[in-house]
Amino acid sequence: MSSSFSERLHRVIPGGAHTYSRGDDQYPANAPEILVSGKGAYVTAADGRTLLDYGMGLRAVTLGYADERINRAAIRGMELGVNLTRASVLELEAAEKIVELVGTDMVKFAKNGSNVTTAAAKVARAYTGRRHVCVPRQHPFFSFDDWFIGATAIKRGIPEVHHATTLVFDYGDLASLQKLFAEHPGDIAGVMLEPATTVGPCDAAPGYDRMRPPTPEVAQWPGNFLRQVQDLCRREGALFILDEMITGFRWDLRGAQHLFGVQPDLSTFGKGMANGFAVAALVGRREVMEVGAINRPGQERTFLVSTTHGGEMASLAAFLETVAVYEEKEVVGHLWNYGAQLITGLETLAREAGVEKHFQLQGNAISMNYLTFDRQGQPSLPLRTLFSQEMIRHGVLMPWIAQSFSHGEPELQRTLEAARKALAVFAQAVEGGVERFLQGPAIKPVFRQFN
Structure with missing residues (x-):
């Protein structure tokens, strides 16, 4: 295959894309170098291939690519002027809608998740007068800003002073968080975490079923990790912050916080x-968010989020219409049901291929991930690359699994048929070695110190 698109991308864009998870090193050699368009659950590449997609715009597309109803709403927002000199009626309506949905008081809109998670950290420090923010080491990404990236393996260009106040604990291990509070008494401003990834706060609760949303009874389980963190933050005077960038609008329209029965001080969507x-949005309690207010005479100012495009009307109109679709149709239920069928189907195929110990589905129906293990039981990126490579060979782009409302029965059957063929090759690689089946290098972790 010609490398012209890849060469052109790397010539003008550091990393070849504007998100590292879209980079060449995240995909097998037979993946499309560049995409042209998407429609429903499918993407079309510049080389003419049309692939069933499970990346879905890095999990941002929940209804389907180029949804006509959402696009028409965005066009209406553009026709209103796109971006006005003062706050717009549409901006107000969008703000009122999200605080109503989440069950909180105030919101600041922005254009990407990093801006609002960084704002959450700033608000926590401003409100509490404290220095430190705690995040789980198991949650890979909160922000591209120095306060977080400096706490990862990629520290180049970031002075230590910019990330020294970011502390790391283990998700699911309350003692590791309590230890940080003991080591920094009265100086932890907030705890920021995702409600759940492929590992959730109630996985060990009696009655928990990974194929369905957690029930109120599951959420009331005393071991609910989110409730434990919330209670600890309340006792210690720190803010409890949930990053719902991925869980929001997937687990539940109102956020995973609703399912797990917690009320964070701040949330990001x-x-x-x-x-x-x-x-993107930072939402939270009035008392906390008003550190960024300008209508409180004499209050010391906090420069919260100030973005030219935060009130851009095409995207806010798309947000309002997306909510309307969710409210009219059983979008979240479909995502859960489709995921449950996909887990069942893939696990059945893995058993039939004799590789159930080497190809496993982690997580639940709404947030699953496939894991690959070698004959020694160790995680294997070459085997993961091989599975992805073979799925692409049979028309399915599955760098991870993010189903949408556009994934239906035909897409499920197409996926399972591709997986049947991919796992047959996978089984041979487990037995005889993966290298002879790979067309190129194995994928690499995004968070690594050297290329």
């Missing part, structure tokens, strides 16, 4: 809230 249009 993005990705699926506008079916791929650029909207």
